[in-house]
Amino acid sequence: MRVLLVSANREQIPDPIFPLGLAYIAAAVRQAGHRVEVADLCFGRHPLRDLREQVAVFRPDVIGLSLRNVDNAAYPLTVDYLHLHREVIDSLRQVSHAPIVLGGSGFSILPEAYMDVLGADWGIPGEGEQVFVELLDALGRAQDPSGISGLVSRAHTSHADSTPPAPVVARRNRHWAQDLRPARDLFDYARYVRRGGTGNMQTKRGCVFRCSYCTYPLLEGNRFRCREAGDVVDELEALQRDYGTHPVFFVDSILNFPYGHVEALCTEILRRNLDVSWSCYATPVKLDQQQATLMARAGCQSIELGSDAADDRQLRRLGKSFDAETVERANRYCMNAGMNVCQTVLFGAPGETESSVRATCRVLQRMQPTAVVAMTGVRLYPGTPLTRLLIEQGHVREQDIGLLPAFYIDPAVADFLPGYLQQQAVAAGNWVLPGLAPPLLPSSQRILRGLGISGPLWRLLRKRWMHCFNRGKFRRPHTSWGVPNHNHSVFRPQVQVPRTRQREKHPHS
Numbered sequence: 001m002r003v004l005l006v007s008a009n010r011e012q013i014p015d016p017i018f019p020l021g022l023a024y025i026a027a028a029v030r031q032a033g034h035r036v037e038v039a040d041l042c043f044g045r046h047p048l049r050d051l052r053e054q055v056a057v058f059r060p061d062v063i064g065l066s067l068r069n070v071d072n073a074a075y076p077l078t079v080d081y082l083h084l085h086r087e088v089i090d091s092l093r094q095v096s097h098a099p100i101v102l103g104g105s106g107f108s109i110l111p112e113a114y115m116d117v118l119g120a121d122w123g124i125p126g127e128g129e130q131v132f133v134e135l136l137d138a139l140g141r142a143q144d145p146s147g148i149s150g151l152v153s154r155a156h157t158s159h160a161d162s163t164p165p166a167p168v169v170a171r172r173n174r175h176w177a178q179d180l181r182p183a184r185d186l187f188d189y190a191r192y193v194r195r196g197g198t199g200n201m202q203t204k205r206g207c208v209f210r211c212s213y214c215t216y217p218l219l220e221g222n223r224f225r226c227r228e229a230g231d232v233v234d235e236l237e238a239l240q241r242d243y244g245t246h247p248v249f250f251v252d253s254i255l256n257f258p259y260g261h262v263e264a265l266c267t268e269i270l271r272r273n274l275d276v277s278w279s280c281y282a283t284p285v286k287l288d289q290q291q292a293t294l295m296a297r298a299g300c301q302s303i304e305l306g307s308d309a310a311d312d313r314q315l316r317r318l319g320k321s322f323d324a325e326t327v328e329r330a331n332r333y334c335m336n337a338g339m340n341v342c343q344t345v346l347f348g349a350p351g352e353t354e355s356s357v358r359a360t361c362r363v364l365q366r367m368q369p370t371a372v373v374a375m376t377g378v379r380l381y382p383g384t385p386l387t388r389l390l391i392e393q394g395h396v397r398e399q400d401i402g403l404l405p406a407f408y409i410d411p412a413v414a415d416f417l418p419g420y421l422q423q424q425a426v427a428a429g430n431w432v433l434p435g436l437a438p439p440l441l442p443s444s445q446r447i448l449r450g451l452g453i454s455g456p457l458w459r460l461l462r463k464r465w466m467h468c469f470n471r472g473k474f475r476r477p478h479t480s481w482g483v484p485n486h487n488h489s490v491f492r493p494q495v496q497v498p499r500t501r502q503r504e505k506h507p508h509s
């Protein structure tokens, strides 16, 4: 069959991101003997026109559409991508009768809602390598695919369970990477490295933790499925050979857990004497000096610690498995090892008080990380422990958690947070407040990448010269393609919906 795979993501903030998931799908489809073409809408000047032309020439039998992002998950300057996804579907329908199959992390968070509003033919929540190939086989043999487990169809959406079946698919797909390398050759990977500053790779799927707000266990399953270190480093080495030396981001939920995984990876990188710099997400749990030093020696230049808070009670409420002291220690070990450290924190979750906010900020001040990314409010997603609890307690109705982004901010801090966080950000100089003030103008990002600066840009926030890039009036969310989401009519006292118009009038209030 002729299969066209489309990456809808055009977001350039914080960087353009190589569509690794779709490259895995492309590899699986090609391996199954189908003819594959990809259409990547990220960079073109006229992406939809180019897409229509490509479809007219290629005449695909099936179209797979990857939806990575629902929205930018930032409050109050929320940007949502639904209308862009709609435009893509409309363009495809104009020139093709081929069935459209949806997939990707954004889609997987809200599969039924997307099936409904986009009117696609099929959808595959969660990882799609196996199920998509099964679907193609069935369609190729003119069989009815509706019995395939892990597949949703338009007809089935109305009575489907609203929890994504991704963990079920994940359990079946234990050896997900066996003999499969992402088909980067079908995409312009080198352009992502140039414009986005990093390539990307995945060493395992899943997460065993149960942080209250987090979708990752829902998307990838709640068990770790790790690749062998040798296999990962083979891929890393091949990447450096094929595309020149470039930094890589490991996209795992957290790279340094379970204990032993990152150790094996680092030992293998060192054994092969591979000179590569990389970055990752990590948990403070069990992050000790030995681990930090080994990671740094093996090329980990920058680490994003998902601490979320540094107040014991708030950490417990967020479902984190560590305390504030562990956060401080992990931060210190990483800094001592010479890594750049980004602390990501989340303010306004249930139970947050002015005192817990101040406590977290005091610890952040003391730790002096390279950068802090602080979210205001918690984006509520279907099926997370937090959303389920809020529904149970009657604060939120199930039907309110959907494509319209909903955020929770504890009323105790709702008025206090924006001003206080902006004060902290100004005083520290190295904070990023997505949704309140973006770190960089897109034009500045282009200049820095054009100068050959690679890796995560947050690691430069402490440099004095970086501050000249941040001057400017941030009057609207800075995304090259998304639009501010201001058409919400719902307002509940505790679940906040973005009010971009008001924010535009007082961008720094």
Ligand code: B12
Binding pocket: 009, 010, 011, 012, 013, 014, 015, 016, 017, 018, 020, 021, 022, 024, 025, 063, 064, 065, 066, 067, 068, 069, 070, 071, 072, 073, 074, 101, 102, 103, 104, 105, 106, 108, 109, 124, 126, 127, 128, 129, 132, 198, 199, 200, 202, 215, 216, 219, 220, 249, 250, 251, 252, 253, 434
């Ligand atoms: C790593 C990561 C990042 C890194 C990326 C670094 C890099 N160089 O790659 C950074 C920090 C830069 C980042 C940024 C952002 N991210 Co992010 N990120 C992730 C993360 C953890 C992993 C993504 C990944 O690469 N996965 C590995 C690949 C292999 O999996 P995959 O893409 O899901 O693909 C699989 C399936 O989805 C499916 N599939 C994919 N496409 C298709 C197509 C078809 C047809 C089919 C059938 C199946 C299918 O099969 C694939 C293989 O199994 C996810 C969370 C998660 N666990 O998924 C969030 C996630 C994707 N990010 C998210 C968001 C919001 C963002 C930002 C908008 C945040 C912000 N405000 O800055 C930006 C957007 C950046 C951009 N330009 O798009 C959200 C998206 C949901 C939402 N709310 O919209 C997620 C899901 C996290 C969350 N909150 O739940 N991100």
Ligand code: SF4
Binding pocket: 207, 208, 209, 210, 211, 214, 215, 216, 217, 253, 254, 283, 306
């Ligand atoms: S926040 Fe991190 S550690 Fe917690 S469940 Fe999500 S991915 Fe796992």
